[in-house]
Amino acid sequence: MGGLQKKKYERGSATNYITRNKARKKLQLSLADFRRLCILKGIYPHEPKHKKKVNKGSTAPRTFYLFKDIRFLLHEPIVRKFREYKVFVRKLRKAYGKAEWTGVERLRDNKPGYKLDHIIKERYPTFIDALRDIDDALSMCFLFSTFARTGKCHVQTITLCRRLTVEWMNYVVTSRSLRKVFLSIKGIYYQAEVLGQLITWLVPYQFAHDHPTDVDYRVMATFTEMYTTLFGFINFRLYQTLNLVYPPKVTQYLDLTFSCAQQKLSALSASLARVVATAEEEENQLDLFPTEGEDQENMQAREKEQKEQEAQKRLFEGLKFFLNREVPRESLAFILRCFGAEVSWDKSLCIGGTYEVTDETITHQIVDRPDMDKQYINRYYIQPQWVFDSVNAQMRLPVEDYFLGTTLPPHLSPFVEEKDGDYVPPEKLKLMALQRGEKPVQEDEEEEDEEEEEEDDDEEEDDDVDDEELTEEKNLKKLEGTRAQGKTLAVKVTPGKVKPWETGSVGNKVRLEQEEKAEEKRLAIMMMKKKEKYLYDKIMFGKKRTTREVSSLRCAPAKPTRPSLRPFACRWR
């Protein structure tokens, strides 16, 4: 009766997914090639909702790809190139085996290669898409550009990465789009705002790498291959938007050899050649539209923000810096140039230095050593952290804390945005006060403020507990009292005592109200549904954990280094 029997796993989710091995077989690729293809095309596995259904009843752990993805890979021209390369390797091996050297040479000349342009275009249909995804590309290229030529990857890759990163830095310098910098223990984080996109990248400190053995460099190389292509196109486009010549050229030395020009470029001290020689573009003003109410407020806020940004771009304008040889030249030159300063360094350190140490007009000299023999009177000798902190604070910080040989104030991450209830380090509070334009107040006052705030917090937190304890205690006392009386007299009725705060002063009334509310809430919580209760408990657990963490930070045993800043007693520990 009634048609054919439906077979299992022939429709529905079972057919939407395909395991990795099956996909590999379908594409007729080796695992390495499949991996490379996935990296280049940006294909990633999917987690099916019903694993057992997809896995045809088995619960073995498997990686699943969307079947559509794999079908999409089938038409990729690069797959053919992979196969060609495989054939090429086979032929080459054979030629070697037969010692046919001319054959080897011929084969080498015709080595099949592939381009990734179309893949980039396909993965990022618009420029903004590509720009949004460039964080990883930047970090990777910066990492590869620091590799020594030790055979971990091709030398061409390293040089290409170096070239691209230098181009990028030059672009950021020219467009003055750097926003935040952060010295971490991993490396230096930079954040730039390019065409409205916040782009963050991490550059390792300049050291030789200790290459780990448990890292598959082929995977990294494949990523880098893709990233360099993407990065190059983005650079091209970015240079175009600024009317700059690509590949970039330094204005003074338009007719240099390539490698020399490259060096000049990487020095980051000269401005770039433009396609149309013009003065600096004037920043276009925001047009004013007649607006009302909220819109107007928004508008004003936007205007203010823009003004701030403009101010930040000119942060170091008019200052003349000199970098001592022990400070990281590239990063500092990059940052300082991004904010309009003039930078120079010792001639023996790198090419591109524009003036000597002896220049009397130097305003700041960046030094990272405990002491200097010869000091000029008319310049500040400051430690490099001043530059980073100033950039993050969007203002020139007072240099006193950063003088030669002084203990530096903590370096804070500019990426942390504290919400209510989060822990704010006292340095940040100070900084915020500075930014608001307040003079560095007496520390005592600040402390008091803090203390008050914290006390408030404490009260809120402690209220419940306190009250409960209070009532319990009372009850107990009462009980004891009645017991004691029971002993003396067999039967006696004592009038109940009215709790003192029920009729007490205003403060007690407030307290009473609070208590009432708390109880109300507790009772309401009792009436929650099971599911909601679970969710609620989870949220509250998370909240409690964060408050605990914050409190632990507050009470961190950091006192000895900052005795004057936080004298209040720790309550929660």
Added chain:
Amino acid sequence: MQIFQLPIFGKDEKKAGEEDDADLSDSEESVFSGLEDSGSDSHDEEEDAEEGDDEEDDDAVILDEILTKSRGVETATEPPATDKNTPTQPDVKTAPKQKRKMKKGEGVAMDDGGEKGLSTTRLGDEYEHDTSDEEDIRNTVGNIPMEWYQDYPHIGYNLDGKKIFKPIRNKDELDEFLDKMENPDYWRTVHDKTTASDIRLSDEQVDLVHRLQKGQFGDVNFNEYEPSVDFFTNEVMIHPVTNRPQDKRSFIPSLIEKEKVSKLVHAIKMGWIKPRKPKETTPQYYDLWAKEDPNAILGRHKMHVPAPKMRLPGHEESYNPPPEYLLTEEERMAWEQQDAEDRKLPFLPQKHSCLRAVPAFSRFIHERFERCLDLYLCPRQRKMRVNVNPEDLIPKLPKPKDLQPFPTTMSLVYIGHSSLVRSISASPTGQWLVSGSDDCTVRLWEVNTGRCMKTLEVGGAVKSVVWNPNPAVCLVAVCFESTVLLLNPGLGDRLVVSSTDQLITSYEPPEEDKEQAVTWALSEGPEHDNGHRLTLTHPKAVKQVVWHGKGDYLASVMPDNSSNLQVLIHQVSKRRTQNPFRKNKGLVQCVSFHPLRPYFFVATQRYVRVYNLIKQELTKKLMTNCKWISSMAIHPGGDNLICGSYDCRLAWFDLDLSTKPYKMLRHHKKALRGVAYHKHYPLFASGADDGSVIICHGMVYNDLLQNPLIVPVKVLKGHQITHDLGVLDVTFHPTQPWVFSSGADATIRLFT
């Protein structure tokens, strides 16, 4: 190289000429033979003369073993006679030099390098004897570590197979030292291990050693700068090697080649062949997005999830973080012991005094690589993050303040019992309270004052006390052990008391005495004075008694899983008892009468069954979803019911709605022991082992479409937890919004 030995000469010297040959042959492996041959090649005639020279020839170094061997073969083919002569002749010629050498030097053990040349000497005849592999023939043990002979008196075997004995007395260190001091020739003495004898080197030999050490040729006379002999002349000979005339094709241009060349020329002319373009190694960039189409769907499906960005660093990652972000010693230890996956921070925060002191981050490449793996190996999913304000989750309930009156404060504690008070009940007028305790007493209290009016001793721990709900009757049912006692407490209105007594005494036994499960006995004497009126002796222990609303009927529960005699209904006025159930449906926990209609509720372990007493049938079976019901109360309206259970739940049933609970309340932390409804106010209370009594507002509307409103209004605490027991029973005051609770701490408390 190994140590070569030159024992040849010494032997030569010692032994006869014939043996010389053997010596020679043994002298060295073919390495040196080759040299000699080369020598012989160049100067055929002067073989003998040269031999001496060749002996010490350093050229040997250059030559390969193989080469020499092959040469050796050549030499072998040469007339042997000449070779044979060689050893003898040179002896004569170079006598002064060689002989001396041979005298002293049995063998010269030397480092590699120069000495190879030494033995090259007269190898010409070695093949005659074909003893090429032998070395020092005087000892035939071969090239073995001589330590093997340490423990033997001999050191090897000579050619005749005789033992070569060690010298009688070995030199010890003292001898050695004396020798060193006294012997002027000590410096030129060499110890030969194979024969265990000392050899004094001759002047020539010493000289030779010196020369070799300096890197000079062994032979003094060897001229290393001899003019080279041009064997193959560079002058063109006028005569061809062969006389064959040349082929014609060798001077006629090839047609095939011509064709090929012309083809190529043509192809080049036509532009078919182009020179190979140099390959571009650097990638070319151009404006890829010149014609970008924002509407172009992503090449693949639309479900693409862009990779999440890397987490931005916090303060703790700074090279100079605020001190509170640094880990303490304990935290650091804990961090180190944790698995890498469990760690909250993947790195240890560190503080560096200046930027110069910051080292490279050792896991930088690792982290980048892990990010790469994440990018291509991690399944991506959009997770809908519920961003719920927890306050929104809390249901909006009417404020308890608006739901008053309800008991809020503990106002009286009734003290007197010495053990846990299992049961309490208020009189229908609300003036009195009766309580039954495990100390085998029933106490009667005045509610308003907390005064204990009477204490009645009964014969066992009191399980349940119930005041007759009929205000015209003053009776209390007390159950202990297997007895249900009807008491007349004698409190309150005298008229009521006496009428109650009258009611009991006015009983007239029926003509036909039926067999009953229970024996009814009228109390007399002192018991009567104490208030005992009727005693109902049950066959089994009674757990609970319940009055019907009218006050005439009484139900008692004797939980027993094995029989159908678990519930009995008694009629006091007729002193009649009947068992309503024929079948056992499980362990009965408690029973209750419907307040208005002839229904009877029986709670077993998990179900509540509602029986129609008139029709004698099961009306409903309520599924409580509890593990074990402990108590039950019925709303005075009769349409709602609450069940407390030992698994901390309270189930509210709306009988009109469903057989499943309308609400499950999990307010208590521990097992519920008692539940009660208020007669007039929309309140119900539950008491539990956690020592608290929770008062809820439970409004039942007359409108059937509206569900009951349940709001917890107050948590009353006061009872102390003793033996893990808290509140055992709760009951409401019949008229006031007050609640009584009895606890395991032997007290009864009134909350108003």
